[in-house]
Amino acid sequence: MFKGMREDIASVYQRDPAARNFFEVLTNYPGLHAIWWHRLTHRLWRWKLRWLARFLSTLARWLTGIEIHPGAVIGRRFFIDHGMGVVIGETAEIGDDCTLYHGVTLGGTSWKAGKRHPTLGNGVVIGAGAKILGPLHVGNNARIGSNAVVVKDVPEGATMVGIPGRIVTPPEHTTDDKKRAAIARKYGFDAYAVSPDNPDPVAMAIGRMLDHVNLLDERVGEICRSVNKMGGDVCGELPRIELEDEDFKEAEKRAAESRQEALDRFDPTI
Incomplete structure (x- = not known):
């Protein structure tokens, strides 16, 4: 557990030049706090303590402004910068070394049970206000521009912008x-x-x-x-x-x- 917390703090230093010292990161980064709350609630969710997991995740949302469903699966060194307004749905899956900015939604497009939220590969970066909707897949090291609305798969290494999202940087440069x-x-x-x-x-x-x-x-x-x-x-x-x-x-x-x-x-x- 403590190894994961150290990795999380180190990832803040790597991705946010405003981070100045350990104590500041530990006490003033709600994105970090939301991830740690989620690790606790996700464990409770897996232990079938669903109501308690949801209650604690709601409490975490009040404290951090970030809503992460306890059922979501999140990888290592995940970083939420600023964080306010981030929503991550129940069946969302996030790989290692991903970065989300404020206002991002990993949401669904259906009321049917089952997989209905996005899956992010490793190293994905999603800009402020972007909406990734549905059970789609975002490839490794892909980039989603601010305020984009993505409703289809994103190839590995590609960049998507706009409404609806369109690729502006092909996976392979010519x-x-x-x-x-x-x-x-x-x-x-x-x-x-x-x-x-x-x-x-x-x-x-x-x-x-x-x-x-x-x-x-x-x-x-x-x-x-x-x-x-x-x-x-x-x-x-x-x-x-x-x-x-x-x-x-x-x-x-x-x-x-x-x-x-x-x-x-x-x-x-x-």
């Missing part, structure tokens, strides 16, 4: 996606969420600009190498722009390195 991310790093742009399916128009526009810049670099490299093979000299150093801002200087350096890489990797046959 070669072009990885190439775009590498280009973004060279130019000093944070490529987080620059996916072809990203609903953010600004992120999509920046991603396409990165594609265009890379294409121009490749074409310029091709022209320079071809002209040099014919005896020309057109690939000298470009004029440097003197900038006082350190960020701009770093960006200029990265751009120069990118141009040189484009030149080095192209070898046309004439």
Whole structure:
């Protein structure tokens, strides 16, 4: 029991930068308290002490603002951040290392007995206000965006957003996606969420600009190498722009390195 409590506290440190010391985590994290209450009520539920289990879970809801049915099965190192308004149904199953934010519902869509709540794999993260409804399965390391409503299975490693939930990050990134991310790093742009399916128009526009810049670099490299093979000299150093801002200087350096890489990797046959 104490080993599990230590794991729970360690998981708070890993996933919440606001956690400063052991005593603060122990006394001020209702999500942690709700999980510990659930472990007690779940044991009572398995011992067929159903009324007592439900009564204590109701008491835990009053104290923490988090409702977890005693019948739910929860894995190790489960973390509920903030916690207020979280509801986890009776037949829900949660794997190891999962994270839920406030307002999340793992609910059902039927009044029939039996399996009617979601099953989460390991490492799943569900954003604030999301609703996962029905006996569906959320694959390992999947992500559910804030306020999404998910009513169908989520593949392993995928990201779902919207109402109804739709996949915006495929389980396997394409070669072009990885190439775009590498280009973004060279130019000093944070490529987080620059996916072809990203609903953010600004992120999509920046991603396409990165594609265009890379294409121009490749074409310029091709022209320079071809002209040099014919005896020309057109690939000298470009004029440097003197900038006082350190960020701009770093960006200029990265751009120069990118141009040189484009030149080095192209070898046309004439």
